[in-house]
Amino acid sequence: MSLGQQLAPHLPFLRRYGRALTGSQSHGDKYVRATLEAIVAAPEEFPRDVDPRLGLYRTFQVIWSSTNDDQQADPGEVDDQEAIARARLARMTPLSRQALLLTAMEGFTVEDTAYLIDVPASEVETLVSDALSEIENQTxxxxxxxxxxxxxxxxxxxxxxxxxxxxxxxxxxxxxxxxxxxxxxxxxxxxxxxxxxxxxxxxxxxxxxxxxxxxxxxxxxxxxxxxxxxxxxxxxxxxxxxxxxxxxxxxxxxxxxxxxxxxxx
Missing domain, CATH: 3.40.50.2300 (Response regulator)
Incomplete structure (x- = not known):
């Protein structure tokens, strides 16, 4: 089975994760598209020592981390939802939200989540707890x-x-x-x-x-x-x-x- 065939069943759920992470279908899909383009451009760099789904999300996370955390969007390109999200994001650690979504919504284990966001497994539960507390305080x-x-x-x-x-x-x-x-x-x-x-x-x-x-x-x-x-x-x-x-x-x-x-x- 080709790599593309292995990854295809997981793409709808990666898009779900991207939408939830960014608050926008179009913005989430940009990251999914960039992930697929990176895999096509350099298939030899795709993680082969883990489950294909885990490797797919890991590639997404690498692209997200490298382009989103410190990048400032053009104000003219930011919709209302994103503006709201950016204001709230400033009050919390991005890793906390990622840990929350990956464990609670996407169903990854603590160990897999630690691999995806590149932190020790011992920190994941703390990150999830922090995210829930902060979001609940704001909404x-x-x-x-x-x-x-x-x-x-x-x-x-x-x-x-x-x-x-x-x-x-x-x-x-x-x-x-x-x-x-x-x-x-x-x-x-x-x-x-x-x-x-x-x-x-x-x-x-x-x-x-x-x-x-x-x-x-x-x-x-x-x-x-x-x-x-x-x-x-x-x-x-x-x-x-x-x-x-x-x-x-x-x-x-x-x-x-x-x-x-x-x-x-």
């Missing part, structure tokens, strides 16, 4: 949950409240979700795809976004329905069954880039 929101499974909905609601956020309501159908959003405008939406009356969480989110902008996290057993490579894709996507830490990380990152949460000044 507060009212959350709408769209989920038709009562046990899962209760679990998500507990996670949301444990993070210090309020829940505006729990909807089990498309129509109910839209009605709740209109009644009490949320600052974040957590949405399943398949709802109680066979309606679609995707359609519910589209209806809500047609009226106002709000960050959205999809939580689904069918990620392939959203990771299609077509634009736009959701910045935040969690696969069921999920870990509580994964949901916490996604909520923190989604609100990290949202201007309606607590002031950052």
């Amino acid at each position: 507060r929101a009212r959350v709408l949950i769209i989920e038709d499974e009562p046990i899962i909905a209760m679990d998500i609601e507990t996670i949301v409240r444990d993070l210090g956020h309020d829940v505006t309501g729990v909807a089990v159908t498309r129509d109910e979700a839209v009605a709740l959003a209109r009644e009490d405008r949320p600052g974040l939406v957590l949405a399943d795809i398949q709802l109680a009356d066979d309606s679609s969480g995707i359609d519910a989110v589209k209806d809500i976004l047609s009226e106002f902008q709000v960050p959205v996290i999809f939580i689904t057993a069918f990620p392939e329905r959203l990771l299609t490579g077509e634009r736009p894709e959701p910045t935040f996507l969690i696969t069921k069954p999920f870990q509580r830490s994964t949901v916490k990380a996604a909520i923190s990152q989604a609100l990290f880039f949202d201007q309606s949460t607590a002031p950052i000044s």
Whole structure:
């Protein structure tokens, strides 16, 4: 099997990571594109002593670290989300956010994460804890949950409240979700795809976004329905069954880039 064939299944998830890290599909995709170009230009430098997925993310991390940490973007090229993120990033260590996303969202072990961001394994858990604490201090929101499974909905609601956020309501159908959003405008939406009356969480989110902008996290057993490579894709996507830490990380990152949460000044 060629290297390209080995890496292909992991690209949608690398794009997810890039979007979550930068807060922008276009910006995240630039880093993914640069990663692939680097691999094509010098395939002999691709890490062959580790799993292909690990080698792919390692190549991405090297490019991110070398071009992003100290680079100042042209103000004319910075969108609102990126401006918000840059202000918040100034208050925390970039490695902390990377450690959080790699462990909680991408599912890498502490040891693999240490390899990816080039720090001792003993530092990874501290970095993750620091990231969660800092993001939680900077962001507060009212959350709408769209989920038709009562046990899962209760679990998500507990996670949301444990993070210090309020829940505006729990909807089990498309129509109910839209009605709740209109009644009490949320600052974040957590949405399943398949709802109680066979309606679609995707359609519910589209209806809500047609009226106002709000960050959205999809939580689904069918990620392939959203990771299609077509634009736009959701910045935040969690696969069921999920870990509580994964949901916490996604909520923190989604609100990290949202201007309606607590002031950052």
